Amino acid sequence: MDDSICESRDLVLKNKYGMHVRPAGLFAKVASRYDADVQVEKGNVRVSGKSIMAMMTLEALCGATLHVTAKGPQAKQVLDELESLVNRKFDIPDEQ
Amino acid sequence: MTTTRHEPHETPSAKILTGIAASRGYASGSAVIFRTEQELQISDFSLSPDDVPAELERLENALALTRTQLQSLSQELEQRISGNEAAVLTGQIMMTSDPEFLSPCRKLICDELQNAKSAVWHTAQHFTRAFAAMNDPYLRERGKDIEDFARRLIRNLSGGGEDRIARFNQPCIVVADDVSPGETIAMPKDKILGLVTEKGSLTSHSTLLARALGIPAVVGVPNCLNEINPGDEVLLDGVSGKVIHNPGDSERKAFAKVVSHAKSFQSFVEEGRQFPGATSDGHSVPFLANVSADCRMTDLPKVAAEGIGLYRTEYLWISLNREPTEQEQEEAYTAAVRSLPQGSVTTIRILDLGGDKLLRSEGVTEPNPFLGNRSIRYLLKNPDVLRRQFRSILRASSHGKVNVLYPMIATIEELRAVNLELHRCMTELREKGIPFDNQIKRGAMIEIPAAALIAGTLAKEVDFFSIGTNDLIQYTLAVDRSNSAVSRLYQPTHPAVLQLIHLTVQAAKARGIPVSVCGEAAADPIFAALLIGLGVDALSMAPNLIPLVKRVIRQLPYAELQELANEALARQSDSAAAIANVCRNRLINLVPELLYLR
Incomplete structure (x- = not known):
C-alpha cells in the first residue's frame, strides 16, 4: 500500500514582519499536527517545517515565496491549513 | 554589593x-552590571562513554525545567501586558521540543561525547550564526529569541536555574550588554x-x-x-x-x-482630568476619542472622552481579511455606541482602506495607492459594500446618537453620490420597518486640498466637517512623513495648511455647520490651541492624549486663541518653524507648564 502522497505549493508571506518567532511557531505547530513530512524551501535553503528554529533562519520577509512540500498520508490537509494560515497573515493583528 | x-x-x-x-x-x-558573556561558563570537556545516558537525562531534566520556567513567566506576562510581546515566550516554549534543535544536541552528546552545555551551545550557535548574516534588521534581531532560550537552558544545566535578575535585592539601575525578554519580565518593579x-x-x-x-x-x-x-x-x-x-x-x-x-x-495634567473640554472663559470645545474596532472602549470614561469623534471601521476588514457581514458590522458599531453615556455621539467613518489592501485579493496592485482606487472611490465602485456598511451603521443608530463620516472626498459628485446611497438605504430600512435614527448626521472628511478649496460647495450637502490633518498635510505638502528622508517637510504650521484649515472653517461657519479635527496634529497642545483659535468646534484624538491637551486648553482664554490664530494666518511669508515658534512663545506666557512638556 502506498500512502505517501507528495504535494508541493508555493506560499507567499503577507504578514508585515515576515517569518519571525511568532509566525514560525504557528507554522511549526500546524505542520507538526499532521501525519506528513513538511519541508520548506526558500531560495536554495531547505528546512523542516516542523521546526520553529529552522523556520526562523529562512530570513523570509513579507513577500517572500516559500516552496512547501508535504509527503505522507495527510499531505494535502497540512498544505491546506498552512496555506490558509499564511494567507490569514497568521492572524496577527499588528501585521495585517 | x-x-x-x-x-x-x-x-x-x-x-x-x-x-x-x-x-x-x-x-x-x-549601577548593577550584567555581562551576558560572563554568565556562560562552557568548557569543552569530553564525556566518557559511560556518562552518556546520565548526560542525556540531565539534558531532558534541564529542558523540562526550562519549559516550566517559561510557562510560568508566560502566564505572568499575559496578566501584565497583552498583544504581540506576550507571544515571545510561547515561541521559546516550543523550542524546548524542537526536533531540529534537540536531535543535533543529542547527537553531539552520544557520538562526539560532548557535555550537554557544550552541545547545546554549539547547536544554538549553528542557528544564531544564520541570524547574524541576515540583512533585515527586524528578523536579525529575532535571533535573540533563540540565544535567549539557549542561555536559559545552559543556566539550567549548570544547576543555577534562577534568573540573574532575581539575584539582587537592592533597588538599582541595571546596566547590561543586553537583557533578554524573560529577564525583563522577571524584573521586580520595585x-x-x-x-x-x-x-x-x-x-x-x-x-x-x-x-x-x-x-x-x-x-x-x-x-x-x-x-x-x-x-x-x-x-x-x-x-x-x-x-x-x-x-x-x-x-x-x-x-x-x-x-x-x-x-x-x-x-498639572491630572488636575483637569474629569472636567469637560473648554477654554478658561467657558467656550466649550468637546474632546472626543479616535478609536478603532479593536480598542478597549472601557478606557474612554477614564479620560473623560465626550464622545467618539472618529471610529475607524478598517480594522474589521483587516482582522477578518474579508468584508465583515452586516451582522458583524452592526454588532461592532452597536458595541461602540453603547460604550458611551447616553447623549454622547459616535462618529463612524466608512471604510477608509487603500487600494493596496482592498484589491490585493483580486490580484490588483497599484503603483501609488495613496493616489489610487481607495476609500470612497472604491466604495462608490462597489456600491454593495457601501450599502451593507450603511445599513449596519443605520441599525446601530437606533441604540444611540451616531454620525456617519465620509473619507477622501475630493469632488461634489462623490459627495452627492454617497449621500444618495445613504438616502436609499434609509428608505429601504424604513420600508422594512427596521428602526434607525432618521436625523443621522452626515459629515465629510476634509483631507484632500481640493475639498478644502471647495468647502463652501461641500458644506451645502453635509451636516458637519471633520478635518483629517494627517492626510491634508501629506497631500498639501506632498510629503510621506514615514519616509525619514523627507519627514522634516511634514509641517502642520505650514502657511498653506493653515490657509486650507481656515478656508474650511469659514465655509462651515457660513453654512452654520460644525467642524472638528481628528488628525494627530490635534494632539499637540500648541497646535490644538491654534485650531480652536481658527474656529474649530471639537477635537478628536487618541484617548490617552486627551487629558494633557484638554488641561492646556482649559488654561487659555478664547479671545487669546483667536488672536493667536490671526497672527499665525497673517504670517504668510514666514516659515512653518517660525510660525510654530510664535505660537509656542505666546502660549508659554499663559501656560508656563508648557515649558516642561517634553
Missing part, C-alpha cells in the same frame, strides 16, 4: 552617555529603577517590554559597560535618552529639576 556615596567635594568627572530613549521615565540609583543597555533598538523585545511594564530605559548606549562600574551613581533620563554617569552636584541638581518638572507637569 556596596553602594558608593559620592561626597559633594570629591565630585568625579561626570560623563553623559547618549542612547535611544526607549521607555519614558526617570531614574537615579547605583527593585529595578531603570535599564541601560549597550545593544538593543526600538524594536527589540526588551525595549517593548520595558515600555509595557513602565520601566524607564535607554538602550543602544555605546560602550556603557566599559564606562560604568558596579555601584557607580547613574541618572537615567528615558525621555531624552541620556545617561549621566558619576554626576556632580550640578548634574544632580539639574536632573532633580527635570524630574520635578515632569512630576508637576503630570499632576
Whole structure:
C-alpha cells in the first residue's frame, strides 16, 4: 500500500514582519499536527517545517515565496491549513 | 554589593552617555552590571562513554525545567501586558521540543561525547550564526529569541536555574550588554529603577517590554559597560535618552529639576482630568476619542472622552481579511455606541482602506495607492459594500446618537453620490420597518486640498466637517512623513495648511455647520490651541492624549486663541518653524507648564 502522497505549493508571506518567532511557531505547530513530512524551501535553503528554529533562519520577509512540500498520508490537509494560515497573515493583528 | 556615596567635594568627572530613549521615565540609583558573556561558563570537556545516558537525562531534566520556567513567566506576562510581546515566550516554549534543535544536541552528546552545555551551545550557535548574516534588521534581531532560550537552558544545566535578575535585592539601575525578554519580565518593579543597555533598538523585545511594564530605559548606549562600574551613581533620563554617569552636584541638581518638572507637569495634567473640554472663559470645545474596532472602549470614561469623534471601521476588514457581514458590522458599531453615556455621539467613518489592501485579493496592485482606487472611490465602485456598511451603521443608530463620516472626498459628485446611497438605504430600512435614527448626521472628511478649496460647495450637502490633518498635510505638502528622508517637510504650521484649515472653517461657519479635527496634529497642545483659535468646534484624538491637551486648553482664554490664530494666518511669508515658534512663545506666557512638556 502506498500512502505517501507528495504535494508541493508555493506560499507567499503577507504578514508585515515576515517569518519571525511568532509566525514560525504557528507554522511549526500546524505542520507538526499532521501525519506528513513538511519541508520548506526558500531560495536554495531547505528546512523542516516542523521546526520553529529552522523556520526562523529562512530570513523570509513579507513577500517572500516559500516552496512547501508535504509527503505522507495527510499531505494535502497540512498544505491546506498552512496555506490558509499564511494567507490569514497568521492572524496577527499588528501585521495585517 | 556596596553602594558608593559620592561626597559633594570629591565630585568625579561626570560623563553623559547618549542612547535611544526607549521607555519614558526617570531614574537615579547605583549601577548593577550584567555581562551576558560572563554568565556562560562552557568548557569543552569530553564525556566518557559511560556518562552518556546520565548526560542525556540531565539534558531532558534541564529542558523540562526550562519549559516550566517559561510557562510560568508566560502566564505572568499575559496578566501584565497583552498583544504581540506576550507571544515571545510561547515561541521559546516550543523550542524546548524542537526536533531540529534537540536531535543535533543529542547527537553531539552520544557520538562526539560532548557535555550537554557544550552541545547545546554549539547547536544554538549553528542557528544564531544564520541570524547574524541576515540583512533585515527586524528578523536579525529575532535571533535573540533563540540565544535567549539557549542561555536559559545552559543556566539550567549548570544547576543555577534562577534568573540573574532575581539575584539582587537592592533597588538599582541595571546596566547590561543586553537583557533578554524573560529577564525583563522577571524584573521586580520595585527593585529595578531603570535599564541601560549597550545593544538593543526600538524594536527589540526588551525595549517593548520595558515600555509595557513602565520601566524607564535607554538602550543602544555605546560602550556603557566599559564606562560604568558596579555601584557607580547613574541618572537615567528615558525621555531624552541620556545617561549621566558619576554626576556632580550640578548634574544632580539639574536632573532633580527635570524630574520635578515632569512630576508637576503630570499632576498639572491630572488636575483637569474629569472636567469637560473648554477654554478658561467657558467656550466649550468637546474632546472626543479616535478609536478603532479593536480598542478597549472601557478606557474612554477614564479620560473623560465626550464622545467618539472618529471610529475607524478598517480594522474589521483587516482582522477578518474579508468584508465583515452586516451582522458583524452592526454588532461592532452597536458595541461602540453603547460604550458611551447616553447623549454622547459616535462618529463612524466608512471604510477608509487603500487600494493596496482592498484589491490585493483580486490580484490588483497599484503603483501609488495613496493616489489610487481607495476609500470612497472604491466604495462608490462597489456600491454593495457601501450599502451593507450603511445599513449596519443605520441599525446601530437606533441604540444611540451616531454620525456617519465620509473619507477622501475630493469632488461634489462623490459627495452627492454617497449621500444618495445613504438616502436609499434609509428608505429601504424604513420600508422594512427596521428602526434607525432618521436625523443621522452626515459629515465629510476634509483631507484632500481640493475639498478644502471647495468647502463652501461641500458644506451645502453635509451636516458637519471633520478635518483629517494627517492626510491634508501629506497631500498639501506632498510629503510621506514615514519616509525619514523627507519627514522634516511634514509641517502642520505650514502657511498653506493653515490657509486650507481656515478656508474650511469659514465655509462651515457660513453654512452654520460644525467642524472638528481628528488628525494627530490635534494632539499637540500648541497646535490644538491654534485650531480652536481658527474656529474649530471639537477635537478628536487618541484617548490617552486627551487629558494633557484638554488641561492646556482649559488654561487659555478664547479671545487669546483667536488672536493667536490671526497672527499665525497673517504670517504668510514666514516659515512653518517660525510660525510654530510664535505660537509656542505666546502660549508659554499663559501656560508656563508648557515649558516642561517634553
